[in-house]
Amino acid sequence: MPEGHSIHRHAQLLTSLFMGQPVRVSSPQGRFATGAAILNGEVPGRAAAWGKHLFVPFYPLNVSDDVDLGATRIGRSPAAVGTSPVDAPAAHWLHIHLGLYGRWRLGGPGTAGLTGAGITEAPTEDSGMSGPRRGASGTKADAGNARSGRLGVGADSEVQRADLSVADPAANRPKFGSINRDNTTDLEGSKLLTPTPTTRMLMYSERAAAMLTGPTRCEVISPAEVAEAVAKLGPDPVRNEPGDRERFIEAARKRRVPVGQIVMDQAVVAGPGNIYRAECLWRTGIDPLRPANRVSKARLGRLWDDLAEEMRRGVPTGIATTIPDEYRPDQSVEGDEELDRVAVYHRDGRPCVRCGTTVRMEVLAGRKLYWCPGCQR
Ligand SMILES: [Zn+2]
Structure with a gap:
């Protein structure tokens, strides 16, 4: 299942491709037909992720030019949801949770130059998104990208570079935050992606198309319902807003279940899945079977900080690379290069790269x- 870093990347990519562009929305499968009819012809604003949830505001085509489509933010209070500085709320929000089987596929000229979350490479873990196949040059550029991730480039520079690559002006972009009303022609059919019978949602503008299959949730909700959904979620380490660290420590200290279970509990911390759970507990030296209320505040704080740093670093690529440089193996495990990027995840039965003890695997709460x-x- 894609973890929170991938969903944040999806939000960046969808924003880059569709913000300010009137879109056609349909549901070839039919299960999202009502929602698609609501969004069809509207204009997406800035998409946002919270943990594994994706939220995209949609504005009516005739919304005032004064509205900054990029200004809408999601937040903890209902007042912070769907309200732009000029008090013109996005009435419709697309809410998506990929679950175990949800997948995005992107296509169209607008995706040129995009990287991350499987866009220009065949991902070796399920990032939940794939793009069109690229020629040799794309492959090469991508290899460089993957390498720089391996070398542990600082989080800030990596995020910044990714932002630049996304913001690159592909052909005739509208001014960021404004609506390109000229783009409503030639939208009668998308030749950019061919939907399948299981395509829950197909969304396209004249320059890009996105296709969604197999999500657990795909629905149109109100600003108040966005607030409700967010209220059920714990703090998101990628967002790492003021007070989040303390919220996480406080919530974890109230629980007697193993801390390894807490890190997967989206009401305590939103976003981590099985990879970051295993890796960040190993990185901070915390026994996942220790009851959460028996882990000191200081250690929980370090765990939060590590989740925040590592997951944020995974956003540009949508791929988790969590093994510290000093423990990186000289030689790849044959046929399983994924193991080069992690310290304990999927490494059961092998010696720990830090202490030599055999790494173990156990099923905890079904995972x-x-x-x-x-x-x-
Ligand atoms: Zn060890």
Whole structure:
């Protein structure tokens, strides 16, 4: 299942492709027909992620030019949801949760130059999004990208570079935050992507198309319902807003279940899945089976900080690369290069790269948990 870093990347990509562009929306499968009819002909604003949830505001085509489509933010209070500085709320929000089987596919000239979340490479983990196949040059550029991720480029520079690559002016972009009303012609049919019978949603402008299959949630909701959905979620380490660290520590300290279970509980911390759970507990040396209320505040704080840093670093590529440089193996495990990027995830039965103890796997609350009993206390 794609973890929170991928969903944040999806939000960036959808914003880059569709913000300010009137879109056609349909549901070839039919299960989203009512929602698609509401959004069809409207204009997406800035998409946002909170944990594994994706929210996209949609504005009517005739919304005032004074409205800054990029200004809408989601937040904890109902007042912060759907309200732009000029008090012109986006009435419709597309809410998507990919779940286990949800996948995006992107196509069209607007995707040229986009990277991350599987857009220009065949991802070796399920990022939940794929793009069109590229020629040799795209492959090469992507290889460079993957390498720089491996070398542990600082989070800020990496995020910044990714933002630049996304913001690159592809052909005739409207001014950021304004509506390109000229783009309503030639939208009678999308030749950019061919939907399948299971396509829940097809969305396209004249320059890009996005196709969604298999999501757990795909619905149109109101600003108040966005607030409700967010209220059920714990703090998101990628967002890492003021007070989030304390919120996480406080919530975790109230629970007696294993801390490894807490890190997967979206009401306590929103976004981490199985990879970041295993990796960040290993990185901070915390035994995942220790009851959460028996982990000190200081250690929980370090765990939050590590989740925030590592997940944020994974956003540009949509791929988790969490093994510290000093433990990176000299030689790849044959046929399983994915193992070069992680310390304990999927490494059960192998010696821990830090202490040599055999990495273990156990099923905890229905999900496989990987950890090293030697150096996680
Ligand atoms: Zn170890």
